[in-house]
Amino acid sequence: MKIIVSKIPDEGVEIHSIETSRSLGITPSDLILDGDVHIDAMVSRQGRVFFVDAALRTALHINCSRCAGEFSYAVDTQFHCQEEPVKKTDLELDVPLQKGDMDIDKYAGDEVELNNLFREQVILAMPMHPLCKTDCLGLCPKCGQNLNIKKCDCREEEVNNPFSVIKKLFE
Ligand SMILES: [Zn+2]
Ligand SMILES: [Zn+2]
Known part of the structure; x- marks a missing residue:
């Protein structure tokens, strides 16, 4: 105009x-x-x-x-x-x-x-x-999954890791 x-x-x-x-x-x-x-x-x-x-x-x-x-x-x-x-x-x-x-x-x-x-x-x-x-939950920095759509397993693995190490020590 x-x-x-x-x-x-x-x-x-x-x-x-x-x-x-x-x-x-x-x-x-x-x-x-x-x-x-x-x-x-x-x-x-x-x-x-x-x-x-x-x-x-x-x-x-x-x-x-x-x-x-x-x-x-x-x-x-x-x-x-x-x-x-x-x-x-x-x-x-x-x-x-x-x-x-x-x-x-x-x-x-x-x-x-x-x-x-x-x-x-x-x-x-x-x-x-x-x-x-x-x-907005963003993308998983590890696998790139859009966390708004679906959760990925990456975070749970991290949390579980120390325990699995301790678990191994007692085996
Ligand atoms: Zn977003
Ligand atoms: Zn992930």
Whole structure:
């Protein structure tokens, strides 16, 4: 979705959009989406600086960092961006517009592709250590069995070992 910065009205403009990985330019090497990306945004402007306050909902198709199983990870996030023109006029040089937790980006020209911004936010939503469930049991370090599906015998053998040694001594 493109926006013409100089045409953003004083009261701002609301954007409601449903995007796909194709429209956002997200490739399988970035990540795989498990649904559309729902975007509700408010775009406002002060001079040539514009702001995007947005809520973004989608689901990512990812692998668990413990058991490697595939699962759908729900994303429901909000973000705030401040977009500044690459070339500022002298008047704008020292305007301190920056608010607290805001990302600051640069844009060039008057027409800006907001999907680049949304793409970045979807990719940022990817968790570092995703878990298919909080109590995921992971894989057995010895035999690689997915312990969520089935127990393996490895752990029991370890526990039994000292006893079998003692047992042997008494034989
Ligand atoms: Zn898991
Ligand atoms: Zn095992």
